[in-house]
Amino acid sequence: MTKSTTHLRRRGSIDVVDAKVAVDLATAQTYSENVFLFVPNLIGYSRIILAAVALHYMNYHPIYSTLAYCISCLLDAFDGHAARALGQTSKFGAVLDMVTDRCTTSCLLCYLSSAYPNWALAFQFLISLDFSSHYMHMNSSLVTGSRSHKQVDSDVSWILSLYYDSRTLFLVCAGNELFYIALYLMKWVHTPLSVTLGVNGGILSNITWPEVMAILCGPVCFLKNVVNVVQLWKASKVLVGVDLAERAKAREEEAQLAKKS
Template identity: 80%
Template structure:
């Protein structure tokens, strides 16, 4: 029975000072919130809404205007870094903002990948896998973070995963996410840009230089950012596995606690 006690104690350690809020109470609080502290109007969340609008406009232009599409998409992605800084600087971090941020990222990237499935039908299965992995990994991770009492899905203890802890460092996160998005954008632009650098900029050379300028600039970006995209998806796999283990661990601890309570009732 010692293991049962340890399981419930571990669950308590992982979930400090969490108050369960009734859904109806939460809805009433959100409805009655004042203008001075309206979470919907927090600056980071306003930035989040702007990201959604820019992403929607980008998707509108995706099939026929690559310049507008790329500019709007990139601005939307760059604002992803701004809202986090705004939340910390203004003391306006919120669970709603964290989920809004994550959902916007997932939906925006998935829409681009959906377009790539039609642009590269021979790679459709691979893009579908990437969409599935991205959504499942972050959904599982968000749920495991909330259920263990973490204030943000970006706060990962080193004893849970050193890789994820380093990945969610703001600087690392920005580089990896930016590289991942640039890879997908470059694949998109490769369908529109066909002129090699040698013709675009009149560059000539021998050997390795001649080899480089034989590519278009989106192709070069794809080669540079491809390894970053691979790293991002390896992290997604690790995140999915770790989140699954956390959720299973919570299940085991709760089952142990339930058995312990049943034994106490019998005695």
């Protein structure tokens, strides 16, 4: 057996559950174990509602919009803990969480594209990078049998392994979102920080508190998008490696059939 085929293994439930069977199981599930009603998934639905509220107020009420958006993002830190504590981890919940993150951030970036038209192309690039990176990574996790897209071995990528540590993930994602929120608030807040704090002169006389937040969180946003590039590249290599392994296995099976015939 060639080296490329020695590492082939089953992919768990993805290979053994037929789509029609899965639909029937989801339709017939009981209230006592309804995945749609798992606590972490209920948290996910509340995040979607809060994100919708934030988007509704985004164009004319920055306080309501910012509060709803921030609460939606903060709840992201609790659904994973709830899933593990209650034994309610699920593939649906993992995908719901990731899709909610991507869509919420993308909607804010769409608003920033209209608020800063000269930077629209940059925001469009960030949306595309975010979606493509996570889509490729999710698929590479599925085809290699990983139970979660957040489980990355250090021998695959030490950067991603470090990034998906729960504490690192929270800090980087929070800093990234705070940077975008700061850009949003910069369109609404024009009072210098010196006036807000009641101090005289200095550098604070020409800068607002959202601008300070953007300066502090900007490097974190840059780091997050570097990770997105790494994630996109590593996921692409994993998918190509799976293709090569499957092609090698197919050739080996064809050779064995040719010998038998």
